[in-house]
Amino acid sequence: MEETYLLNHPGVKKSILAGGTGPMPHFPPGTKLVFHFQTLLDNFERTVIDDSRLAGRPAEIFVGKMFKMEVWETLLTSMRIGEVAEFWCDAVHTGLYPIVSKGMRLIAQGKDPLEGQRHMCGMGNMFHYHSTGFPELDELMRTPQPLIFIMELLQVRDPMSYHRESWMMEKDEKLQTVPTLHMQGNALVKQRRFSEAASKYKEAVLLLKTVQSKEMPGDIDYINLGRMIVPLELNYCQCMLELEEYYEVIEHTTELLEKHKGKSCVCINTFPTTELDSL
Structure with missing residues (x-):
């Protein structure tokens, strides 16, 4: 040797x-x-x-x-x-x-x-x-x-041969990816593919949270990103509800309610079996 x-x-x-x-x-x-x-x-x-x-x-x-x-x-x-x-x-x-x-x-x-x-x-x-x-x-x-x-x-x-992880993306690339993931999740919900839809919503939430983590709490960008996260988290929770993952739903909705305590009410409603209310 x-x-x-x-x-x-x-x-x-x-x-x-x-x-x-x-x-x-x-x-x-x-x-x-x-x-x-x-x-x-x-x-x-x-x-x-x-x-x-x-x-x-x-x-x-x-x-x-x-x-x-x-x-x-x-x-x-x-x-x-x-x-x-x-x-x-x-x-x-x-x-x-x-x-x-x-x-x-x-x-x-x-x-x-x-x-x-x-x-x-x-x-x-x-x-x-x-x-x-x-x-x-x-x-x-x-x-x-x-x-x-x-x-x-x-x-x-090779750099072009694999799916880019979120941490490899620049801020603008992450923000541009979120609407695509949201639409993909919506389409999957309409096909009743709730597990796959939940993964799309969760990925979108994680992208927004990584961007938000770079902002100062209380700043307008931080607040706006938080507002973008809420409907995606609700969609994720509603998918989990369809999948009967009740503890997951309770954990996430409790966290949302705690975050928004004293602010505008976050409402979580039941939804038709074919479509999410928050789409």
Whole structure:
């Protein structure tokens, strides 16, 4: 196993454990990289901190999209498809790893990786990050240190070959996508395909909420986005009602009523079996 330093990247050493296949891929901006990884401490025991295989799904990053762990893009774009390599990275490259790891763990648990970080300026975020909720990650926050990453590059997907996730979209693109999702949801409701319709409404709500999260609460843009969200959430709830997902309906409608307490009344009515009142 030959160990080499990556050209123009001080503090990174690479050892190829298994060679990949084919020529070196091209990695234009937006390229989707799908990979498995292990993260190990650089100690005698080589303690494993994270393992994507144990989480049950590979990880993904997109070239040029300012992923917090910039060094990972460097590592992966040095690999062929199918290659397995071990990388030693100096502490200068690993300082943000606890934040990245926390986000990935929350995603694996079905939780929002940004929960608790919204509307916090830089100083607030800094103090928030000192407690990740995971003792081993808190220790890495207190004492930045070199880490070892074992990576297997599974797929390299061209930017035009996959559905763009919401976080990859610019603000205007998100706002333009919402009416399309709304209309698609309406059409699915008329076909009584309530589960698929609910997914469309939910996706539209998430797009609007990600845009709203960048605005200051109380500002006119924040308020207007909230008004756009309400009918979509009601449509989603009515679909859930048709699907007899009553706890889901109660949770969402209670949240809506709490948000709009003391404001204009949010009314939730029954609707005909062929069409939603709020379409």
